[in-house]
Amino acid sequence: MILRPIHYEQDFKQEVSDVLSYMYYPSYSLERMIKNRVYGFRGQIKPLEEGKIMPYMLCEYSHAMGNSLGNFQEYWDVFEKYPNAIGGFIWDFIDQGLRKTTEDGKEFWAYGGDFGDVPNDKNFCINGIVMPDRTPNPALYEVKKVYQNIKVIPVDLIRGKIKVLNKYNFRSTNFINLKWELTANGIKIQEGTIDKLNINPNDAKDVVISFRSHEIRSNTEYHLKIKFLLDEDTLWAKKGYILAWDQFKIPYDIHIKPEIEINKLEKIDIEESDDNLLIIGEYFKVILNKKTGVITSYSFNNKDLISKALVPNFWRALTDNDFRQIRYLGKADQSIKKRWRDANKTRKVIKIEFEKIKPQLIKIYVESTLLNSEKPLIITYCIYGNGDIIIKNEFTPKVNMFRFGMQTSIPKEFNKITWYGRGPHETMFDRKTGAAVGIYSRFIEDFIHPYVTPQENANRTDVQWVSLTNKEGNGLLISDIGGTKLNISAWPYTMEDLESSKHNHLLPRREFIAFNIDYKQQGVGDTFSPLNRKYNLDGNKEYIYVFLLRGITNDMGDINTTAQKKPTIS
Secondary structure (H helix, E strand, O other): OOOOOOOOOOOOOOOOOOOEEEEOOOHHHHHHHHHHOEEOOHHHOEEOOOOOOOOEEEEEEOOOOOOOOOOHHHHHHHHHHOOOEEEEEEOOOEOOOEEEEOOOOOEEEEOOOOOOOOOOOOOOOOOOOEOOOOOEOHHHHHHHHHHOOEEEEEEEHHHOEEEEEEOOOOOOOOOEEEEEEEEEOOEEEEEEEEEOOOOOOOEEEEEEOOOOOOOOOOOOOEEEEEEEEEOOOOOOOOOOOEEEEEEEEOOOOOOOOOOOOHHHOOOOEEEEOOOEEEEEOOOEEEEEEOOOOEEEEEEEOOEEOOOEEEEEEOOOOOOHHHHHHHHHOOHHHHHHHHHHHHHHHHOEEEEEEEEEEEOOEEEEEEEEEOOOOOOOEEEEEEEEOOOOEEEEEEEOOOOOEOEEEEEEEEEOOOOEEEEEEEEOOOOEOOEOOOOEEEEEEEEHHHHOOOOOOOOOOOOEEEEOEEEEEOOOOOEEEEEEOOOOOEEEEEEOOOHHHHHHOOOHHHOOOOOEEEEEEEEEEOOOOOOOOOOOHHHOEOOOOOEEEEEEEEEEOHHHOOHHHHHHOOOOOO
16 A cells, blocks of 8 residues: 655644645744754744654745745755755746737737736736746756756865765766866866766765866966766757756965056046036046036047946845835835835935046045935045046945945947856846856847846846947946955846836837946845845945946957956055
8 A cells, every 4th residue: 555645734733744844934944943843833833742753845935936036045955954854846837927919019928917807916927937938037047056966065176176976866977977167267278077977876976176287377266167967868958968067266365466557547637617527538538427426427439338327226126026025014114115216316415525646546535315324325436547437335224225236327339248257147146056157248138037027137146347348349347346246237228117017028128228236236035035134235234345447449358358457446
């Protein structure tokens, strides 16, 4: 006789169910229950009987609606740490939209209310890791990476020593090959292959990656990436398909030094009027508005590189999870959250000073009052003779922020985006395990992600530099200076367009590209539960980030090399 285990999520008294089942419990709450050997729901928590072992399961978790599935790696850290944590079920697999065509022939994915159906649940059927046509949502890459059954554990990366763990329960690794690559600032410098590791199920093997000794250059980081590839065709994938991968930064002692000597740069001048500060160099011109304290114009080599002012930004186009969180907050908290939307509009400059530090360097200091803070927002601009602008933002909010960054727009001709950071797909503060560090390039239309319900999208994390260039290779370069790394995103529409459009075919295409240069934005979350605190931008904490703006031309050479050349921060 075959006995099947019984699952009943509402059996909080453990009268019939064979598993301890929960829905949308945060990973830290699940771990606490397992460690304390308790079960039940909120006010009904009870200790397990002495000696009794029960499996814990999340019958629903990681609600994958829109830009979500944050904190996924943390769940699997718990599942793999405790033998009686047996996993969970993502809600759910596919966005359940239906193809519909407008009167003028535009196709879109329809959901509740698009058929004259009343009442309806709006887009609550749109909650998958793939779109209705099975196109991956960015969350799918996170799921694949976290679920992979082969794991690399670093032992001594400088000497190439790793441990490879086979997490398969019944299969050895004799059907895969190991391929490795060593990169310097994202450029591959060495590679190799190891055939047939043949590690038994639930076993591990020490492996040495035999990369050759090489020069350790200044201003350079090195990564070792290990990939596991199918060694022959299967019914579900071709030979060479990447089944699993891991990547590690090699902990070399790297010397960081500026590569631009300020005294050798061209001299610059500053002119003050009632409204503006005008900074003029041989190849560039910058206008900073004295009333707002922000750059309103930046031209390099007689080319305008920004279309709108570069302003502080604390808001994002709300995700599906954001809407639910705000809905469940009290009215007071809701009001504070929403006030971040207009923070820049109500900002008031209270102090602006400028000084010519050297003939080749002008420093401008701006203080502004800002809601949700008792301390001023401080923006410092250092403008150099070659047209470089280093911008430092400092701020201490009283309450949590959605985002801390700056936003501008650039002419739409600069529609090729190249970056050194995680990619190639969209990543978020709490959803980036599934993206490797590298150099990637996309046109803006391929850089965005068309969530069925428009919302915040296209973010990339851990970015060291990013360029936006036109077909001639001229444009704008932004690079991290302060060591925090950046988050960047760009759209062919505005944040307001994202917030007001219910479907992608309603999103316009503007004559400019909206561009976000952020310290970070808060995580996207994984459930109906509060956001995991480590992915908040907490109040009562000082935030500082620094980045460089640089006009570039196609005769400057390789962008990666150009990005490493930075002046001294003053």
